Amino acid sequence: MISRQDVEHVAALARLGLSADEIDLMQGQLSRILEAVAQLRDVDTSQIGPTAQVIGLENVMREDEARAGLGRELALANAPLREGPLLRVPVILEEGR
Amino acid sequence: MAVLTRYETVIGIEVHAQLRTSSKMFCSCPTGAAAGEPDEPNTRVCPVCLGLPGTLPVINRRAVELVILTGLALECHVETDAVRFERKNYFYPDLPKGYQISQYALPLCSGGRLSVPVPSEGTEVLVDITRAHLEEDTARLQHGGRDHSLVDFNRAGVPLMEIVTEPDLRSPAQARAYGEALRDILRHIGASDGDMETGSMRIEGNVSLRPMGAADLGTKVEVKNLNSFRSLERAMEFEVARHAEALGRGEQLTQETRGWDEGKGRTVSQRSKEEANDYRYFPEPDLPPLRPAAEWVARLRAGMPELPVARRTRYRQSLGLSAYDAAVLTADVELAEYFDAVVAEGVAPKPAANWVTGEFSRLLNARAADGLRASGVALRPAGLAELIAEVESGAVSTTTAKTVLARTFHAGESPRAIIEAEELGGLSDTRAIGEAVSEVLANHPAQVAEYRSGKTQIYGFLVGQVMRHTAGRADGRLVDEELRRQLDGEQ
Numbered sequence: 001m002i003s004r005q006d007v008e009h010v011a012a013l014a015r016l017g018l019s020a021d022e023i024d025l026m027q028g029q030l031s032r033i034l035e036a037v038a039q040l041r042d043v044d045t046s047q048i049g050p051t052a053q054v055i056g057l058e059n060v061m062r063e064d065e066a067r068a069g070l071g072r073e074l075a076l077a078n079a080p081l082r083e084g085p086l087l088r089v090p091v092i093l094e095e096g097r
Numbered sequence: 098m099a100v101l102t103r104y105e106t107v108i109g110i111e112v113h114a115q116l117r118t119s120s121k122m123f124c125s126c127p128t129g130a131a132a133g134e135p136d137e138p139n140t141r142v143c144p145v146c147l148g149l150p151g152t153l154p155v156i157n158r159r160a161v162e163l164v165i166l167t168g169l170a171l172e173c174h175v176e177t178d179a180v181r182f183e184r185k186n187y188f189y190p191d192l193p194k195g196y197q198i199s200q201y202a203l204p205l206c207s208g209g210r211l212s213v214p215v216p217s218e219g220t221e222v223l224v225d226i227t228r229a230h231l232e233e234d235t236a237r238l239q240h241g242g243r244d245h246s247l248v249d250f251n252r253a254g255v256p257l258m259e260i261v262t263e264p265d266l267r268s269p270a271q272a273r274a275y276g277e278a279l280r281d282i283l284r285h286i287g288a289s290d291g292d293m294e295t296g297s298m299r300i301e302g303n304v305s306l307r308p309m310g311a312a313d314l315g316t317k318v319e320v321k322n323l324n325s326f327r328s329l330e331r332a333m334e335f336e337v338a339r340h341a342e343a344l345g346r347g348e349q350l351t352q353e354t355r356g357w358d359e360g361k362g363r364t365v366s367q368r369s370k371e372e373a374n375d376y377r378y379f380p381e382p383d384l385p386p387l388r389p390a391a392e393w394v395a396r397l398r399a400g401m402p403e404l405p406v407a408r409r410t411r412y413r414q415s416l417g418l419s420a421y422d423a424a425v426l427t428a429d430v431e432l433a434e435y436f437d438a439v440v441a442e443g444v445a446p447k448p449a450a451n452w453v454t455g456e457f458s459r460l461l462n463a464r465a466a467d468g469l470r471a472s473g474v475a476l477r478p479a480g481l482a483e484l485i486a487e488v489e490s491g492a493v494s495t496t497t498a499k500t501v502l503a504r505t506f507h508a509g510e511s512p513r514a515i516i517e518a519e520e521l522g523g524l525s526d527t528r529a530i531g532e533a534v535s536e537v538l539a540n541h542p543a544q545v546a547e548y549r550s551g552k553t554q555i556y557g558f559l560v561g562q563v564m565r566h567t568a569g570r571a572d573g574r575l576v577d578e579e580l581r582r583q584l585d586g587e588q
């Protein structure tokens with residue numbers, strides 16, 4: 001079981017405000033997810049190297065050639081809030097970068 | 098300053114440099130506005146750099162090359178086995194994907210060093226380079242008001258190189274010297290514009306103090322928002338004094354991030370930073386591993402441009418320039434290249450250096466705000482060489498040459514053609530000068546009589562009249578000869 005503090009910390013990193021009830025709910029759900037993933041610990045991996053990729057490709061690169069992307073109107077078409085050419089977002093005051 | 102002798106200053110530097118590529122790190126969007134065009138917000142964006150679902154990043158080969166080149170210049174180990182990109186996770190509006198693709202466990206370059214001359218201390222410090230890695234820049238946030246921010250994604254995904262040193266610097270002056278030396282290298286190898294003012298180079302200084310002789314590091318403070326090398330030095334000086342004072346009072350310092358306030362000349366505490374492990378780094382699943390081929394690295398090493406230290410040595414030892422001229426020229430690789438080209442045209446190094454670092458630089462700096470660099474000046478090195486040759490041969494005065502340079506700097510006309518067309522060349526025709534002198538003497542009988550009666554102070558006045566008569570073009574030495582001959586000879 002992970003602690004309520006862990007849940008609150010993860011919620012803060014995700015910038016989510018959780019009510020006390022939601023923290024209880026998440027505590028249970030996140031614990032069950034972690035337990036499920038923890039089953040992997042039972043697998044013997046002593047003969048297997050660390051694997052971050054399984055597709056077998058490497059060194060996939062492109063040449064440094066610039067091309068026009070989306071126009072501004074298309075890029076901001078789904079933005080809920082705009083201010084002129086800029087996207088408008090709520091200011092973030094909590095701990096952050 | 099007695100308090101300072103009790104403590105040793107320990108500084109480490111973190112630099113973020115925008116790499117000089119045409120396209121972004123993981124997509125083909127342009128990194129800058131087209132030449133002469135204004136940079137309109139949110140125009141250089143695409144589904145990849147906006148973090149839209151279903152898109153995949155593809156590594157920009159040139160960006161990798163520039164980091165390898167930097168690593169080689171800094172004597173780093175360049176990883177050819179396995180380089181990994183990782184996701185640095187945090188939620189902030191400047192990060193459309195919710196993570197930044199960066200490098201953590203397996204950086205491209207590590208374990209290098211840079212020897213940095215510190216003229217103000219008369220020393221040279223060897224700075225260990227911890228690592229140089231590749232990552233992507235974030236979007237630019239603008240203050241919108243009390244409750245909102247405004248986002249421009251043009252910068253999101255621009256290739257960025259992070260270069261971190263060990264805490265090897267022992268004074269603010271050394272920190273500044275390191276920053277300048279690194280900038281010179283980045284410019285020489287074409288890795289970055291290295292411009293602090295425009296933000297293509299950003300510096301953070303980590304500073305702490307410890308009792309003299311102690312091995313353990315003191316509490317570290319990270320200082321950001323440094324817009325020039327001068328602010329770096331001032332901010333470090335401010336922190337050293339602040340730490341020394343606090344330690345002297347027996348206070349405990351807080352490990353924190355502080356921002357430099359240029360106007361007030363002090364640092365102020367900023368928001369607390371998330372712990373490193375809160376970034377939850379993990380290998381980027383969307384990018385296959387990178388194994389830079391040894392031959393690729395060897396090819397880059399073979400094509401390495403001349404580095405600033407080598408260039409300065411060459412300027413001083415082979416060309417006989419002063420340390421000052423050598424430093425000024427190598428601080429701007431384009432200026433150095435321009436100078437080299439002028440010398441290649443046959444001009445002696447010293448006058449070439451005087452003109453390039455003097456009048457030429459003055460005209461260049463006047464337009465620096467418009468982004469004018471030496472390579473973009475209309476007057477090419479052959480033209481400046483032509484002008485210097487005219488001065489050196491005595492055909493035109495330095496003053497006239499400066500006027501000609503100002504005229505042709507942005508136009509690129511041949512200085513010699515201007516001099517000939519406008520008859521700016523010096524009058525070295527003895528007969529013409531002789532006529533001018535005769536005329537002046539005939540027009541000023543009173544002054545001539547005065548001179549001949551022994552009041553020779555009037556001589557300067559007569560020289561001035563001849564120069565006026567010839568519109569300043571007469572060769573001074575010939576005027577002097579002719580005046581004396583006519584005044585003293587024909588009694």
Ligand SMILES: [Zn+2]
Pocket residue numbers: 069121124125126141142143144145146147254
């Ligand atoms: Zn893009």
